[in-house]
Amino acid sequence: MLARHGGQLKYRVVFYQMFWLIALCYNILATRMAKITSILPFDPFEQTGSMGPRWDRWKTRLQYYIDAHGITVDNRKRALLLHLAGPAVQDIFVTLSGIGTSYMEALTTLNTHFTPQKSLQLERHTFRQAHQTPNESISQYMTRLR
Numbered sequence: 001m002l003a004r005h006g007g008q009l010k011y012r013v014v015f016y017q018m019f020w021l022i023a024l025c026y027n028i029l030a031t032r033m034a035k036i037t038s039i040l041p042f043d044p045f046e047q048t049g050s051m052g053p054r055w056d057r058w059k060t061r062l063q064y065y066i067d068a069h070g071i072t073v074d075n076r077k078r079a080l081l082l083h084l085a086g087p088a089v090q091d092i093f094v095t096l097s098g099i100g101t102s103y104m105e106a107l108t109t110l111n112t113h114f115t116p117q118k119s120l121q122l123e124r125h126t127f128r129q130a131h132q133t134p135n136e137s138i139s140q141y142m143t144r145l146r
Helices: 006-036 048-068 074-085 087-095 103-114 120-129 138-145
Strands: none
Touching: 048 074, 048 103, 074 087, 074 103, 087 103
């Protein structure tokens, strides 16, 4: 009886081996993806003079994270914004007015708080005081002026 059904038994064993191999590869891949996709929280107290550009870079990372995970539900996006931003931003957020209930309202409120208003006089003064350093190329100097 075993000899007659030996071919079927062999195929079943191969099938189950392939099934378990695929399941193992999927679990390994899912674990690696979970480790790769996390982003660091935003620290509003680190270098307060450069908070605006740092906040813009962090928002870009958040958008990459949201896009990579295919998150489209507004409530989940808002929850991720506040969760990934970290406890310091959460503490600031609850003290702000006009926080709203949507992702865009929360993001706009945080943008208003973290992006300082530029002073035209200060920008002119900084531009006029800029000089090319001895080791700086023309293109580097022009990039810094922008």
